[in-house]
Every structure is written in C-alpha cells, then in structure tokens.
Amino acid sequence: MKDFAALYTALDETTATNQKVAAMVAYFRSAPPADAAWAVHFLSGWRPRRLIRAGDLRRWAALAAAIPEWLFEESYHAVGDLAETIALLLPEGAGAEERPLAWWVEERLLPLRDLEPAEQEVSLIASWRELSGRERYVWNKLITGAFRVGASQRLVVRALAEVSGLSDEVIAHRLMGAWEPGPGFYERLTAHDTRDADWSRPYPFFLAHALEQPPSALGDRTCWQVEWKWDGIRAQLIRRAGQTFLWSRGEDLLNGRFPEVEELAAFLPSGTVIDGELLPWRDGRPLPFAQMQRRIGRKKLDRRILAEVPVALIAYDLLEEGGEDLRTRPLGERRRRLEALVASLPTGASIHLSPVVEGDDWPALADARLAARDRGAEGLMLKHAESAYGVGRRRGDWWKWKVDPLSVDAVLIYAQPGSGRRAGLYTDYTFGVWDGDRLVAFAKAYSGLTDEEIRQVDAFVRRNTLDKFGPVRVVKPELVFELAFEGIQHSSRHKSGVAVRFPRMARWRTDKAAADADTLETVRGLIDAVNAR
Amino acid sequence: MPDSGMTLLRLTDRGLYCEAGDFYVDPWAPVDRAVVTHAHGDHATWGCRRYLASAAGRGVLALRLGPDAVIETLDWGEPVSLGGVRVSLHPAGHILGSAQVRLEMGGEVWVVSGDYKTDPDPTCAPFEPIRCDTFITESTFGLPIYRWPAETEVFAEINAWWRANAAEGRTSLLFGYALGKAQRLLAGLDPSIGPILTHGAVERMTTAYREAGIPLPATTHAAALPRKADREGALVLAPPSAEGSAWTRRFAPFSAAFASGWMRVRGARRRRALDRGFTLSDHVDWPALLAAIDATGAGRVWVTHGFTAAVTRWLGERGLEARALATRFEGERDDDVEVE
Ligand SMILES: [Zn+2]
Numbered sequence A: 001m002k003d004f005a006a007l008y009t010a011l012d013e014t015t016a017t018n019q020k021v022a023a024m025v026a027y028f029r030s031a032p033p034a035d036a037a038w039a040v041h042f043l044s045g046w047r048p049r050r051l052i053r054a055g056d057l058r059r060w061a062a063l064a065a066a067i068p069e070w071l072f073e074e075s076y077h078a079v080g081d082l083a084e085t086i087a088l089l090l091p092e093g094a095g096a097e098e099r100p101l102a103w104w105v106e107e108r109l110l111p112l113r114d115l116e117p118a119e120q121e122v123s124l125i126a127s128w129r130e131l132s133g134r135e136r137y138v139w140n141k142l143i144t145g146a147f148r149v150g151a152s153q154r155l156v157v158r159a160l161a162e163v164s165g166l167s168d169e170v171i172a173h174r175l176m177g178a179w180e181p182g183p184g185f186y187e188r189l190t191a192h193d194t195r196d197a198d199w200s201r202p203y204p205f206f207l208a209h210a211l212e213q214p215p216s217a218l219g220d221r222t223c224w225q226v227e228w229k230w231d232g233i234r235a236q237l238i239r240r241a242g243q244t245f246l247w248s249r250g251e252d253l254l255n256g257r258f259p260e261v262e263e264l265a266a267f268l269p270s271g272t273v274i275d276g277e278l279l280p281w282r283d284g285r286p287l288p289f290a291q292m293q294r295r296i297g298r299k300k301l302d303r304r305i306l307a308e309v310p311v312a313l314i315a316y317d318l319l320e321e322g323g324e325d326l327r328t329r330p331l332g333e334r335r336r337r338l339e340a341l342v343a344s345l346p347t348g349a350s351i352h353l354s355p356v357v358e359g360d361d362w363p364a365l366a367d368a369r370l371a372a373r374d375r376g377a378e379g380l381m382l383k384h385a386e387s388a389y390g391v392g393r394r395r396g397d398w399w400k401w402k403v404d405p406l407s408v409d410a411v412l413i414y415a416q417p418g419s420g421r422r423a424g425l426y427t428d429y430t431f432g433v434w435d436g437d438r439l440v441a442f443a444k445a446y447s448g449l450t451d452e453e454i455r456q457v458d459a460f461v462r463r464n465t466l467d468k469f470g471p472v473r474v475v476k477p478e479l480v481f482e483l484a485f486e487g488i489q490h491s492s493r494h495k496s497g498v499a500v501r502f503p504r505m506a507r508w509r510t511d512k513a514a515a516d517a518d519t520l521e522t523v524r525g526l527i528d529a530v531n532a533r
Numbered sequence B: 001m002p003d004s005g006m007t008l009l010r011l012t013d014r015g016l017y018c019e020a021g022d023f024y025v026d027p028w029a030p031v032d033r034a035v036v037t038h039a040h041g042d043h044a045t046w047g048c049r050r051y052l053a054s055a056a057g058r059g060v061l062a063l064r065l066g067p068d069a070v071i072e073t074l075d076w077g078e079p080v081s082l083g084g085v086r087v088s089l090h091p092a093g094h095i096l097g098s099a100q101v102r103l104e105m106g107g108e109v110w111v112v113s114g115d116y117k118t119d120p121d122p123t124c125a126p127f128e129p130i131r132c133d134t135f136i137t138e139s140t141f142g143l144p145i146y147r148w149p150a151e152t153e154v155f156a157e158i159n160a161w162w163r164a165n166a167a168e169g170r171t172s173l174l175f176g177y178a179l180g181k182a183q184r185l186l187a188g189l190d191p192s193i194g195p196i197l198t199h200g201a202v203e204r205m206t207t208a209y210r211e212a213g214i215p216l217p218a219t220t221h222a223a224a225l226p227r228k229a230d231r232e233g234a235l236v237l238a239p240p241s242a243e244g245s246a247w248t249r250r251f252a253p254f255s256a257a258f259a260s261g262w263m264r265v266r267g268a269r270r271r272r273a274l275d276r277g278f279t280l281s282d283h284v285d286w287p288a289l290l291a292a293i294d295a296t297g298a299g300r301v302w303v304t305h306g307f308t309a310a311v312t313r314w315l316g317e318r319g320l321e322a323r324a325l326a327t328r329f330e331g332e333r334d335d336d337v338e339v340e
C-alpha cells in the first residue's frame, strides 16, 4: 500500500507528463503482479460503487478523531474534500505491518459492500488505525469512490509499454474489453509474445437496418439471401495461430464463458474468423433467452449449468479464411466457403450454420416470417447476395425484418415508484429512443421484469438519479430494455410522434449500452412496416 | 461587555488599548506608544511615536520601521511600569525577538500572545508558557486538520528534494516568508548539497539575524544573474511574492516549492501550481494551540486572527469564557513585497 500511495502522491504532485510516466514506470517495475493489476485497474478509472453512506463516514471519522460533528464540518469546509479531511483529522495510526495493495482491496475494500453499517464501522476504524497519513488519504479516496488521478489512460499505456518493452498498441489492445485484476492478468498484459494482441483482434461488426418499406421494394427476391433473425449474443469467433478468441459486439472478450464453442473452435484451421450469434441451443432450436441470462449470470460454470443451458454459435458469415480477409468478396461466395467449413467440423457440434430460409417469392417469405416465433427467431434477415461485409450500420445491403410483437430497444430515462405490492420500489418506467444525439421519451412500461430484476433496477435508479420532479426521477441513461408492443401508430399527442399499444419489457438488454438502443427513425419505420404487412 | 474582572485591554479602532498604561499592543494605526510583539507587518505598524519591543528583536524591527523609529527595548522577563501597569516581554517562539506581552495590575494578569509556536526553532528563543487570567491568542491554524509533522522530518524532505533536483540539473526554488521562515529554513538546510542563493528581501533579514548572533549557513545574494557554474545544484530562497516573477524565471530549469503551514492541505498546494509544498509553520498547530491555552490557566480567552469561530466555540464548550476579537492581524502572510 505504501508504494501505491507514494505513486498516487507522485502523480498528484507533478503536472509534467514525463514525470507522471516515470512515476508509474518506477511503480510497475517493483510492484508484485497482483498489486500492479489492481493499480492498472484503478489508474484506468475503475471505481467501486459507493460502499459506505457519506453520513456514516463523517460520523465515524469525527468519532475516531474525537471531535464533535460541528468541528468536523468546519474542517471539511476548510479542506473541501472528504477523503482528505478525514485523513487530516485522524490521529496518527498505530501502524501495522505493510500489506500489499491487493490485500487491502480484496480483504478490506471489496468486503465492505456486504457488511452491515456497524461492521463497516469496525472494519474502517481498524483500517484507519493500520494505515499512515498518506496511505489513509488514498484509502479514503478508494472507499469513497473518489479515486481520480491526473494520469490519462494514454499515459498509463505509455508507462506499461515502457516497463514491458512493448508497443503502446499492444498494451492498449490488451487493456481493451473486460478483465479481472489478478497476477495472471498483469503477466499477460506485459507478456512479450505479442502475437495474441495481433491475432486476437476482431473485425468491426456489420449491422443491419430495420426494414422500412415493403420487401417487394427490394426488387428481385433471388438477389437476396434470407436467414432467420436470431436474438442472442452477436459474436466473432477467431482461430489464429493455434489460439481461440471469442469477442462480443461490445468488444468484450468472452473467452472462458462458452467452453463448448471454444472446444470446437480448436478444429478450425488457423486464420479463420466466423461471424455469428451465440444462442442457448438444444435440438436444433434456441432456448428462451432468459436461459442464456441465467448462464451469463453465473460466475463459475459448473457441469450442471453447462448441461442445462448448452450454447452454440450459429454461423452467419465467414470473414477470414486461411488468413485472408474475405470481407469484400460477395456474400454468395463467403456463404459457400462457410458451408464447406462448417461441414468439415465434427457432427453434433456447437457450431451450426445459420440456415437459409427458402421461399420462392416475397409473399412466401412473409408467411415464413410469421412462423419465425415458432422457431425461436425474431424475424428474418435479408442480405443482398452480392453484399460485402461492411463496417457499422449501413443502409441498403442488409435488412432485419422483425415479426410482431413489435419490439424496440429503448433506454430507461425516468422512473416512478409503483403502488400496492410494488410501493416504495421504482417500478414504473419511461423509455426513450435516440433522436439525433438526444433521447426522446416514447413509451411507458410497468410489466415484464422479474422481482429480482425490479430490485436491481430500483437500486440503479436510486444510485443514478440525475434530477427529481415530484415522484419522478430522471435517471442516468444507461439501462437498455427491449420493449415489445402489439401495435404502433402515428400520434400527434406524443412528443415522439409515435404511440404504441400494450408496451411491456420483453427483456433487459444487459448486453447493450445506451448507444446501441434504437432510433426514433427506426421506430417510425416500424409503422410503415406494420402497414405494409 | 459581560466580562468579569478588570479590563486591562480593550479593542479600539486602532487596536488593543491599555487605558491604565496609555499604550497600545500591536496597533494597526500610528499611536503615541506601541508595545510591539514582533516585526511582521501586521503587528508592527510604521509611524508610531515610540515603540517598546524585545531587545532580541530590535535589529529586525528597526529594519522594518526605518532608521528614525524610536525603539525602547526590554530583556526577556525584565519588567517596566507604564502608568501603574507592570509590563514584561516573554519569548513567543515565532521569529527572532517575537514576544508575548504580559500585563499585570492589581493582581490581575493579562497576556497577549502575538504570533507564537511551541515547536523548536534554532533561530529564536523558545516559547515560554505564562500563567494568566486573560489570554489573547492567535488562531491562524485553529482547526484540528492542522497538525505539524516533526521539524526534522520536514527538513529531511526538503533536503532530499534539493538533493534530487541538484542531481537532475534543476535549481531548487524555495519560497518562504523573508522574515522568520527564510532563516528557519536556512538553519535546517544541508549546505553540503550545494550553494544557497537568496533574494534581496531574504538576504537583508538574514544579515540582521546574523548580526543578532544567530548562526546561519553562508548565503549569496543573487542580485544579478548568477553564472551557470554558481547556480549548479543551488537552492534559491525567495519570498512568495517573487513567485512567477522574471527574477525567478532566470533560474530555469527549476523545481519550485513553498514552505508554510498552509501546505498541509492539498488544495492550498494545488492552487499555487508549485511542484512541492512543505508543511513548516511558525504558528502553533491545533494541539499546540489547545495545550498552550490550557497551560496559561486562563479562564478568559480572546481569540484573534485565524479560525476564531471554531476555536471560540471549542473553548466555550469546555467552560471557558471565550470571545472572538476582530483584529487586523493576518496570520501568515506575504508582507515582503519587494521587487529587485
Ligand atoms: Zn507573525
């Protein structure tokens, strides 16, 4: 902890970026990997959610400093920073054996969350007693979630690059996505073999637009490859140089989460990248997505959950074969190569082709679309047979043609307490969709979440209130829900210009960020699509 | 005034006035007779007809008040009677010659602390606790957030900073008040690290200290731009008013630091955009303030410049008759605005 506190002080004391980098380099050179990993975590801006109520903290600190609360407040007023005020007021600690940062985080900081206030007080006072002045200040910054340090991610990357002798790019790449601090992480982060970083890189995902006009407007049906629109976790499976990487669309590395898919990926030739959808899959069809969420929610995957919720990758596209980037080749060719590749895999395996939907003409496909629910799909995907695999969301080559009930991914923007059984909990929500760079309210929904989910959303609302109007709380736009509804029409009475019938929360899209939610334009497009039916 | 007992001093628009003796203690406007605790600008006003001060502080006071000032002096503890009031001066430990003023009449004792500290300081006589009925104390750092680290620790830090700068080819620019702080710093610096250069304001006061018999390491007044060789590994002592001036820029590349009690708080360090802040004060910190008040045994305490409200309330809650006094004393401030 001493060294980490010294690093914090050094970063705080200088404005020169070179000196900041030098301080970090010195720290990383001598820190044990477990400490270094936590340091990277904190320097990258990670903060624990509020662990202790501010009022409790002030009271306990005043008590520990043996001063009345009014004098604590006077002192706070003069200092202007809670963590520092406490550090300045506490009597000199008794001191204790020096313990590493990882110990303080794992044994003292993280457990605070699950303690009752009285136990928190005991733990905190013990920690304060064992730490010295400068460490205490840093400790207080950590527990109040106010740890901020004047070093940008760029500088952290620079320091790590210098320590490891690697390029900035490799470090930046390895810091991408989700990772758990631990000695293994730090060793991987600074490992000299950089092929992982180069090999692991996914291609940007190509996304489809919602169909806005009758499909007949797309022209000749034979120019279009039609597939089911699956609804799981969009992913790229990468097999390069004997290693497997599974990336979600959110650029999270999913390695370790879907062992059945990774196992099979070992059979793929090197230099292969498949775009597909991870789905809970049994007997040739998906299980309800709630099953997938059950599995995602598990920290440890035991035999039972793997048996109950097996997952498969439904392959859409082949982006790389034999190390060659195929993205500009026409879809027809990529599909043929994908089919051959999947056929070469052991049978009964966890990688399947996304089947092509047959149908002679658009009306026949419209019928097929109506049956999508029966197959556990959301509708159809229409992909132009000549289309390249583009970047991002481009209009024209790929369309999604969803079935009713209509659904939209929307962001929670307001919350209000419910009544009756749900009184005291924030259960009534207003959702917004994007109109340019702002969110417009477009639907309210009260039903569809489990009690556990309601509790989680309630807790989120309380922690992320931006503003209050009467009982209504404006919340930080962060949570995305799939709203399903029975009908949609134009409305002049709604700000969004759209009214929906019987909206409900079909699913909490924990896999999506607010930026991934649908746009008002897409929502309006649904009206035409419904009418086109 | 609800105060009990005799009132030896009262607050007037010129400062604390002793009617019985017809003199002022640290007046802030010209008066006939001023008893002055020490030579800092907020305590020693220019233009009084006669001054009474400690013999030890005569040199620095004369420097502040000019050659024409009439300064009478007293040795430590030597009494003088002014209109029936027995007046004596006792070391306050703040800077060279800084005094507490003890007034006694009819068995009633009042003490005006001036600025004081109880921490050791080789450049002045140590603070002497005096029993009294009424104690008029400063409260510059009268909050529990102000607790000073041991002086030896601070000097170790300062010398380490100087040494590191010297090793990396940077000049060490150390800011501190020209009177008192600068000499205390000098006494704690390790002259084996490199040459010590001074700003004119610092050099003038340092000379006065030496003349008063205080041993201090050799300094060089950096009037003109010192040659590169003379600056190598140097530490420059300057008043805070010189910060950011053309005078300091000539020492580039440098690392700048400020030594003051205010540096205890990060915000104060950050506001000055300095590289380092060293917590070194010539005033009492919170525990020393309370201990000093306690040691006087006074039942009545008047609290001047600083966190008067907090200190008054704290004392009041402990059964003392405490009151905040609106003086014009300013605590630590930079009163040596001089341009070379
Ligand atoms: Zn003073």
Ligand SMILES: [Zn+2]
Binding pocket: B040, B042, B043, B114, B115, B305, B329, B330, B331, B332
């Ligand atoms: Zn003063």
